[in-house]
Amino acid sequence: MKQKDFIFNICLLLFLNLLVKPFWLLGVEVGVQNQVGAADYGLYFAIFNFSYVFYMLLDMGICNFNNRTIARNNQLLDKYLSSIIVLRFILCLVYFAVIYTVALIIGYRGMQLKLLFWIGFNQFLNATMLYLRSNVSALLMFKTDSCLSVLDRLLAILFCGLLLWGHITDKPFQIEWFVYCQTAAYLIAIAVALVIVLKKSKLRKLAWNKKLSLLILKKSLPFALLTLLMAFYNRIDSVMIERLLPVDIATTEAGIYASAFRLLDALVMIAYLFSVILLPLFSKMIKDNENIQPIVRTAFSFLYVFAIGASVVLVCYREPILSWLYNDHVEASANVFAILIPCIIPIAFTYVFGTLLTANGSLKRLNITAMVGIVVNILINIFLIPRFQARGAAVASLCTQSVVSLLQFFIAIKELRIPLRSMPWISCLLFTALMISTTLLTSQHLHLQLKYTLALLVAVTLLYGLVTRLIDIRALRETITRKS
Numbered sequence: 001m002k003q004k005d006f007i008f009n010i011c012l013l014l015f016l017n018l019l020v021k022p023f024w025l026l027g028v029e030v031g032v033q034n035q036v037g038a039a040d041y042g043l044y045f046a047i048f049n050f051s052y053v054f055y056m057l058l059d060m061g062i063c064n065f066n067n068r069t070i071a072r073n074n075q076l077l078d079k080y081l082s083s084i085i086v087l088r089f090i091l092c093l094v095y096f097a098v099i100y101t102v103a104l105i106i107g108y109r110g111m112q113l114k115l116l117f118w119i120g121f122n123q124f125l126n127a128t129m130l131y132l133r134s135n136v137s138a139l140l141m142f143k144t145d146s147c148l149s150v151l152d153r154l155l156a157i158l159f160c161g162l163l164l165w166g167h168i169t170d171k172p173f174q175i176e177w178f179v180y181c182q183t184a185a186y187l188i189a190i191a192v193a194l195v196i197v198l199k200k201s202k203l204r205k206l207a208w209n210k211k212l213s214l215l216i217l218k219k220s221l222p223f224a225l226l227t228l229l230m231a232f233y234n235r236i237d238s239v240m241i242e243r244l245l246p247v248d249i250a251t252t253e254a255g256i257y258a259s260a261f262r263l264l265d266a267l268v269m270i271a272y273l274f275s276v277i278l279l280p281l282f283s284k285m286i287k288d289n290e291n292i293q294p295i296v297r298t299a300f301s302f303l304y305v306f307a308i309g310a311s312v313v314l315v316c317y318r319e320p321i322l323s324w325l326y327n328d329h330v331e332a333s334a335n336v337f338a339i340l341i342p343c344i345i346p347i348a349f350t351y352v353f354g355t356l357l358t359a360n361g362s363l364k365r366l367n368i369t370a371m372v373g374i375v376v377n378i379l380i381n382i383f384l385i386p387r388f389q390a391r392g393a394a395v396a397s398l399c400t401q402s403v404v405s406l407l408q409f410f411i412a413i414k415e416l417r418i419p420l421r422s423m424p425w426i427s428c429l430l431f432t433a434l435m436i437s438t439t440l441l442t443s444q445h446l447h448l449q450l451k452y453t454l455a456l457l458v459a460v461t462l463l464y465g466l467v468t469r470l471i472d473i474r475a476l477r478e479t480i481t482r483k484s
Contacts, residue, residue, distance in 0.1 A: 017273060020150040020157070025266045026325065028157055031164045034327045035173040038255030044119075044175050045258040046242035046251070047112060049235040050103070051120045056228040057095040058127035061220025062087070063134040077135060077201045083209040084216070088131060092124045106243055118179045125186035126152075132193035139200055148193050155185035222363040229370035233377040233400050237393040240381045245389060256329050257390040259322065260337040267310055267344045271303060275351040282359035286416075292356070293422045299352045301470040304428055307348040309461035312435045313454065314341045316443050320450050332390070339394035346398075346405030353405070353412040365411050373404040427468040434464045 033041040062084060099120055100113070108116060129152060137145040159181035162168055238261070241254045278299055285292050314321065318334045318341075326333060357366050377400040384392025413420065438460055442453065465471035 016146050016150045017269070020153050021269055022266050024153045024157055025262055025269075028160045028164070029262060030325050032160065032173065032175070032178050033255065033259065035164060036175045036178075038259070038329050039251040040175045040255075042238075042242070042251040042253065042255030042258060043112070044115065044178065045261075046238045046254045047108075047115050048119050049237075050239045051099055051116060051123050052235045053232050053239070054095060054099050054102075054228075055123055055127070055231055056224050057098060058088070058091055058124055059130070059224065059227075060091060060217055061223035061227070062216060063130050077139075077197075080212070081135065081197065081201055083212050084131065087213045087216070088128060095124065096120060115176070115179065118176070118183060122179065122182050122186060125183065125190060129186060129190050129193060132190065132197050135197050135200075136193065141196075144196060148189065148196075151192060152182075152185045152189035155188055156182050159184055222367070226358075226363055226367050226370060229367060229374060233370065233373040233404070236374075236377060237381060237397050240378075240385055241390060241393050244382070244385045249389070252329070253389045256332050257336055257340075257393055259326055259329065259333040260340045260390070260394065263314065263321075263337070264340055264343055267307075267341075268347055270306065271344070271348045271351045274299070274303060275355045278352065278355045279359055282356050286360055292416065293418055296352065296356065296418060297422055297424065298472060300349070301424055301427070301472070303348040303352060305431065305461065305465040305470050307345040308428075308432055309435055309458075309465075311342045311345055312432075312439050313457045313461070316439045317450070317454070324450060336390045336394045339391060339398055343398050343401045346401040349405045350401070350408055353408045356412045356416065357408060360412075360416060362411070362415060365415075366408070369404050369407040369411070372407065373400050376400050376403050424468075424470060427470050431464050431468045431470055434468070435461065438464075 099116065103113060103116055129148075133145055133148050136148060160178060163173060163177055163181065238254045238257050241257055242250045244250075245253055278295075281295065282292065284290075285295065315338050318337045319330065322330050322333050322337060354366065357363075377396050380396035380399055381393055384395055386392075388395070412418065439457060442457065448456070462471065
């Protein structure tokens with residue numbers, strides 16, 4: 001692939017995702033929560049996260065395995081497509097058996113089980129869509145894959161938007177409608193993706209190859225275990241809120257936590273997109289015995305500016321931002337928000353050093369750090385949630401992410417022999433001091449509309465990043481050029 005084509009495809013992927021997915025999170029999901037209330041949305045949020053904890057049972061690392069294999073051997077598409085589609089339906093049955101068994105054990109009943117079915121079905125549809133997209137990207141159809149990456153969200157925005165703001169019904173919006181809209185969007189997107197994949201294959205009938213399926217599962221298992229463990233400590237907080245608190249406040253507190261978590265989720269998406277470039281880059285450089293220190297420093301510096309800048313600004317302006325987004329429980333959400341948003345700092349560093357360890361094949365150590373994260377998260381949640389409700393879960397999340405990030409940092413530094421002095425520590429301290437002082441001064445003495453203030457602070461963040469040389473445009477350009 002030519003360098004200019006690679007850069008265009010990366011920019012297209014980032015542009016479409018940053019255009020559509022933040023609107024989904026901060027437009028549609030906020031609109032739904034404001035319509036149905038914190039309690040109903042909190043129930044949905046807790047069940048969604050519960051279903052997501054076991055998501056890897058639907059994939060088992062198949063997407064990554066399939067992407068690598070088909071990219072190297074396009075002629076295997078027909079053979080793998082037939083077997084893996086059948087395997088996915090088998091994994092779906094296993095997934096539902098597990099989530100319903102666990103759900104009944106922890107006390108889910110009635111409406112909770114009904115929502116769990118549809119949300120679990122949506123998780124299956126999402127996994128199916130990702131599998132079909134793995135074939136599209138493996139065939140180097142990157143523009144098509146970029147469009148498919150946002151198709152389901154665009155359709156869901158359309159369906160939810162009509163129900164929320166289209167005045168097509170006199171009934172108040174129901175949380176079940178939100179789930180059904182996503183189901184319809186996934187089904188249509190899967191149909192489109194399936195047509196594209198089938199046009200590139202010669203598949204005539206489905207046939208399960210047991211030997212091939214077991215081989216795929218065996219090779220994918222370490223990646224699947226890591227993703228499962230990470231999903232557990234990243235998503236279990238809201239489930240524990242809903243299970244550990246009294247019934248009369250549980251779903252409301254879960255809804256308050258969801259209000260604060262939503263912006264964090266949007267920030268994490270940006271850091272994740274950065275890691276999409278880093279993983280193959282690190283993998284190639286480690287394989288070729290190249291010096292990775294300059295790339296690690298560049299990635300660390302860019303994400304440091306992003307994470308610190310976002311944390312300082314959002315925490316300082318938390319109440320006006322949440323007042324702008326939500327109708328209810330703004331003060332309570334702001335208290336949780338102040339603790340939860342700084343999680344983006346350790347999470348961003350995880351996307352550097354965790355990605356580096358993944359590229360190095362250090363999956364055993366990554367799985368150990370993830371297990372430590374689960375233990376820390378559960379113990380702190382059990383102790384703090386009954387006392388401090390959603391704020392306790394936020395503290396648990398911040399502690400967990402910090403512990404995991406630090407462990408991965410020191411393991412990566414040791415295993416890949418990266419000198420601590422190679423990191424721009426002085427520039428980081430200077431940037432942090434400048435951001436905190438400027439944001440505090442702005443909040444006290446500058447009285448502009450919120451949108452103008454935030455735009456100004458974004459510009460200031462970029463300026464300070466350039467002044468402290470944490471943002472190095474030439475280094476970023478060399479990184480992209482090198483990967484292509």
